[in-house]
Amino acid sequence: MSTHVVIVGNGIAGMEAALGIRAREPSWPITIVSEESDHFFSRTALMWVHSGQLDHRGIEPYERDLYARKNFTRVRARAVGVDTERELLQLTGNQDALSYDRLIIACGSAPRRGPWPGSDLRGVGHFITLQDLEWFEKEVYGAAVRERPPRADAHLASTTEDSPYLHRETATAKRNRPLERAVVIGGGLVGIEAVEVLRAAGKQVTFVIREDWYWPMAIDGRESAWIAERMREHGVDVRLGENVEAMLGDDDGNVRAVKTDAGEIPTDAVVVAVGVIPNTGWLTGSDIEIDERGGVVVDDSLTTSAANVFAAGDCASVRWHDGTQRPEQLWYTGREQGRVAAAVALGDDARYARGTWFNSAKLMDIEYTTVGQVESDSDRRADWFFEERGEVRSTTRIATKDGRVVGFNLLGRRWDHEVLIGFIEGGLTLAQALDRLHEASFDTEFVPPLVIPNKARNARSAPDGESA
Amino acid sequence: MDLQGQNGLMSTYREGWRNRNPAGIAAAVSIVAFYVVLYFEDKVTRYTGFAPLTGLAEAVGLRNRWYLYGFLYCLVMMAGAVYYLGRHGNSRYNRYRVGANVGVQVTLGFLLPFVMPLFGGTEFYASYFWPLKYDYFFPQTLQDLPVYMAVYTVAGSLVAAPILAYFYGKRWYCSWVCGCGGLANTFGDPWRHLTSTTARSWRFERASIYTVLAFAVTMTVLVAVDFFIGDAHPSFHAFVSGERWDDWSVKTFYGFFVGSILAGVVGTGLYPLFGPRLWCRNFCPMAALLGLIQKAGRFRIRVKKDMCISCGNCTTYCEMGIDVRSYAQTNESFTRASCVGCGMCAHVCPRGVLRLENDKTTKTTLPVVTS
Ligand SMILES: Cc1cc2nc3c(=O)[nH]c(=O)nc-3n(C[C@H](O)[C@H](O)[C@H](O)COP(=O)(O)OP(=O)(O)OC[C@H]3O[C@@H](n4cnc5c(N)ncnc54)[C@H](O)[C@@H]3O)c2cc1C
Numbered sequence: 001m002s003t004h005v006v007i008v009g010n011g012i013a014g015m016e017a018a019l020g021i022r023a024r025e026p027s028w029p030i031t032i033v034s035e036e037s038d039h040f041f042s043r044t045a046l047m048w049v050h051s052g053q054l055d056h057r058g059i060e061p062y063e064r065d066l067y068a069r070k071n072f073t074r075v076r077a078r079a080v081g082v083d084t085e086r087e088l089l090q091l092t093g094n095q096d097a098l099s100y101d102r103l104i105i106a107c108g109s110a111p112r113r114g115p116w117p118g119s120d121l122r123g124v125g126h127f128i129t130l131q132d133l134e135w136f137e138k139e140v141y142g143a144a145v146r147e148r149p150p151r152a153d154a155h156l157a158s159t160t161e162d163s164p165y166l167h168r169e170t171a172t173a174k175r176n177r178p179l180e181r182a183v184v185i186g187g188g189l190v191g192i193e194a195v196e197v198l199r200a201a202g203k204q205v206t207f208v209i210r211e212d213w214y215w216p217m218a219i220d221g222r223e224s225a226w227i228a229e230r231m232r233e234h235g236v237d238v239r240l241g242e243n244v245e246a247m248l249g250d251d252d253g254n255v256r257a258v259k260t261d262a263g264e265i266p267t268d269a270v271v272v273a274v275g276v277i278p279n280t281g282w283l284t285g286s287d288i289e290i291d292e293r294g295g296v297v298v299d300d301s302l303t304t305s306a307a308n309v310f311a312a313g314d315c316a317s318v319r320w321h322d323g324t325q326r327p328e329q330l331w332y333t334g335r336e337q338g339r340v341a342a343a344v345a346l347g348d349d350a351r352y353a354r355g356t357w358f359n360s361a362k363l364m365d366i367e368y369t370t371v372g373q374v375e376s377d378s379d380r381r382a383d384w385f386f387e388e389r390g391e392v393r394s395t396t397r398i399a400t401k402d403g404r405v406v407g408f409n410l411l412g413r414r415w416d417h418e419v420l421i422g423f424i425e426g427g428l429t430l431a432q433a434l435d436r437l438h439e440a441s442f443d444t445e446f447v448p449p450l451v452i453p454n455k456a457r458n459a460r461s462a463p464d465g466e467s468a
Numbered sequence: 469m470d471l472q473g474q475n476g477l478m479s480t481y482r483e484g485w486r487n488r489n490p491a492g493i494a495a496a497v498s499i500v501a502f503y504v505v506l507y508f509e510d511k512v513t514r515y516t517g518f519a520p521l522t523g524l525a526e527a528v529g530l531r532n533r534w535y536l537y538g539f540l541y542c543l544v545m546m547a548g549a550v551y552y553l554g555r556h557g558n559s560r561y562n563r564y565r566v567g568a569n570v571g572v573q574v575t576l577g578f579l580l581p582f583v584m585p586l587f588g589g590t591e592f593y594a595s596y597f598w599p600l601k602y603d604y605f606f607p608q609t610l611q612d613l614p615v616y617m618a619v620y621t622v623a624g625s626l627v628a629a630p631i632l633a634y635f636y637g638k639r640w641y642c643s644w645v646c647g648c649g650g651l652a653n654t655f656g657d658p659w660r661h662l663t664s665t666t667a668r669s670w671r672f673e674r675a676s677i678y679t680v681l682a683f684a685v686t687m688t689v690l691v692a693v694d695f696f697i698g699d700a701h702p703s704f705h706a707f708v709s710g711e712r713w714d715d716w717s718v719k720t721f722y723g724f725f726v727g728s729i730l731a732g733v734v735g736t737g738l739y740p741l742f743g744p745r746l747w748c749r750n751f752c753p754m755a756a757l758l759g760l761i762q763k764a765g766r767f768r769i770r771v772k773k774d775m776c777i778s779c780g781n782c783t784t785y786c787e788m789g790i791d792v793r794s795y796a797q798t799n800e801s802f803t804r805a806s807c808v809g810c811g812m813c814a815h816v817c818p819r820g821v822l823r824l825e826n827d828k829t830t831k832t833t834l835p836v837v838t839s
């Protein structure tokens with residue numbers, strides 16, 4: 001008996017699920033529905049396509065014959081609803097609904113739109129989807145010069161107004177002169193990446209962040225000031241703690257300035273990077289449960305409220321290590337959830353369980369690794385902090401609770417988070433962790449090791465720099 | 469970034485000459501034409517009555533066209549090194565490696581062989597070893613070389629090179645010493661992203677490079693046999709070692725096809741179309757041999773667990789066309805025979821996922837709980 005698996009989304013979660021099922025069931029028909037693109041690509045890598053460091057083929061993790069090799073059926077269309085009773089996935093236009101035995105929803109995120117008046121002006125956009133990328137490239141360079149992805153517009157024949165995969169006109173074309181300056185709003189990773197590609201293109205950038213520091217969860221005041229200083233070295237006008245009030249347009253409907261509580265910032269374009277929301281608008285009306293954040297509610301086996309329907313990746317609201325239920329918008333968790341969804345769809349008793357939190361990123365040229373609990377709001381926690389100056393500039397923050405290390409927040413060097421997780425799970429004290437920190441070093445060859453002078457070892461401080 | 473990581477964003481795919489536009493094609497055609505004249509100047513002379521490179525060499529006092537070539541080689545490599553270090557020179561690994569490579573080429577690859585004959589010495593290339601410099605293992609050559617040079621080249625090829633490759637990987641040679649690798653890494657750097665990364669190109673690589681290795685070894689054995697029995701068997705001698713290059717012998721065929729066409733005309737001439745390591749990856753017998761030792765040895769690229777975001781920077785910028793991402797995204801530390809340890813994958817990785825290591829055994833040491 002063969003089971004028809006339908007997967008909505010060929011992002012990391014959807015593709016990982018498809019590959020996981022195919023590895024065990026060579027003959028099950030697998031249909032992948034994707035509106036955005038024919039091929040799976042790394043959304044995390046959009047910035048490099050923008051600058052020209054990579055091309056579209058380069059950000060696709062598999063060769064383009066993958067669908068043929070794995071015998072996946074591709075449907076390039078927008079899904080608009082699920083009939084859980086009759087087990088049908090409905091598509092736009094007059095395309096036939098797909099009947100499924102297992103449905104895996106991996107429809108990812110959509111950009112969160114700015115709440116400000118003027119957010120619809122030409123020249124205001126996001127940096128989340130392939131279509132956003134093309135808008136942003138054209139806005140900055142006047143053209144998307146390299147080969148576009150195959151059948152880049154195949155989905156446009158029948159889609160809906162609320163799709164995040166639509167193309168957008170540029171203000172640059174309308175204004176008929178090259179872009180000179182831009183404003184980026186929002187201090188998360190996507191905002192920083194937008195800033196970086198604008199600087200790489202030699203444009204003036206103002207970076208407006210509502211909070212006093214980026215990622216208020218992970219980065220504390222000292223680190224934030226340190227990052228801001230490094231960004232200013234790169235010519236970025238960083239505005240911390242400034243609130244956007246409106247986007248102002250010219251007579252042609254192009255954005256001309258951003259109004260904040262500190263004044264007006266003239267601009268040719270605005271990238272709104274204030275986060276993402278689950279891309280689940282198309283599921284309203286089905287009886288699959290969606291939470292107030294828009295996430296598809298799943299249990300530990302990634303099963304939704306409807307039978308034979310699973311969800312994975314950015315769109316799924318999963319249970320976190322702290323017990324809360326919310327989406328986890330990360331690449332590696334998307335991959336892991338895709339694997340678990342595949343196993344569950346195959347009938348295994350698999351569970352999605354989250355271990356110690358970790359992640360890494362690059363903030364312009366600053367390497368960043370974070371492990372464990374480093375949030376500035378954790379209570380009863382003391383932080384040890386050290387800033388290294390010299391040939392390598394780095395900061396090391398180690399959080400402790402009841403005398404044991406619970407988190408590492410590390411800027412400027414490369415670290416092996418697995419070793420650091422071992423330190424946390426092994427219950428090391430701060431002194432022990434400092435003695436063994438070198439074991440976690442992952443710097444490339446010939447980078448001098450981090451040396452912590454004795455005086456700094458003994459200094460202690462409470463969270464956020466107040467001395468204890 | 470400071471001492472590691474990619475120094476800003478590169479605009480590789482926004483530069484046409486680096487992506488096979490007419491300027492890139494013109495560059496390839498010019499380099500190919502240069503190599504054709506270099507290797508086959510006598511033919512050119514026969515048809516045109518004129519020897520452009522020899523004439524130029526003599527005019528600038530470099531004695532013959534090979535020294536002219538050596539001189540230009542150093543110049544181009546230095547210019548390429550400036551370009552390379554401008555983009556990747558924040559990394560010490562890159563600085564030391566390219567510095568050593570250019571230094572070796574200028575001294576051992578050009579100055580020494582140029583100067584030694586002036587003092588009545590033998591022209592000798594101390595930075596090339598068998599089987600790349602296959603003629604250094606011909607018994608006749610060994611007999612003609614001064615004893616210390618003969619010992620150097622045999623010990624270098626059979627003892628030092630394999631041992632170093634076992635402990636440090638083939639990078640000690642292919643990325644720090646070898647002139648071919650050095651040119652690829654400097655002058656060839658603008659085109660490194662053009663190396664094919666497909667599974668098909670990997671199949672081709674394995675079929676072709678081990679064929680060349682087998683050919684080089686067979687030829688070395690045949691020439692040695694010929695040395696001892698050639699006088700008694702003139703037709704065997706002609707088959708193996710005939711020197712007239714229009715009556716093919718094993719030696720002239722290898723010299724023409726592998727030495728001139730694959731290493732020079734194709735291997736270097738096509739940099740701007742197929743990336744700079746075409747020769748090293750697909751044809752070099754030395755790379756094949758050291759690669760096998762590397763597989764068995766201690767060198768590896770270590771992958772940090774679950775941190776890879778599958779961006780493809782490593783795969784795109786690997787000059788050997790290794791799909792590094794395919795290992796990184798599956799948490800698999802790896803040693804590939806073709807990896808020349810240029811370090812670029814680790815350098816460009818925006819999540820610090822990769823590290824070159826000389827020790828396959830290092831593991832996470834789990835701390836002992838002390839309470
Ligand atoms: C610029 C940027 C940088 C990032 N960098 C990092 C990083 O460094 N590290 C990290 O961990 N995470 C990063 N992320 C987040 C990461 O990319 C996401 O968590 C991940 O891509 C989510 O994968 P997914 O498979 O859940 O969904 P997505 O990749 O969003 O894929 C959604 C898929 O669903 C399809 N789809 C959606 N709706 C429909 C519909 N109605 N009908 C048909 N098909 C539909 C789309 O075609 C698409 O294929 C970044 C994100 C962005 C935008």
Ligand code: SF4
Nearest residue numbers: 786807808810811813
């Ligand atoms: S795998 Fe890395 S070190 Fe090896 S050749 Fe490729 S880029 Fe260089």
Ligand code: SF4
Nearest residue numbers: 776779780782796817
């Ligand atoms: S290893 Fe690094 S460069 Fe390679 S795909 Fe993964 S994140 Fe990108």
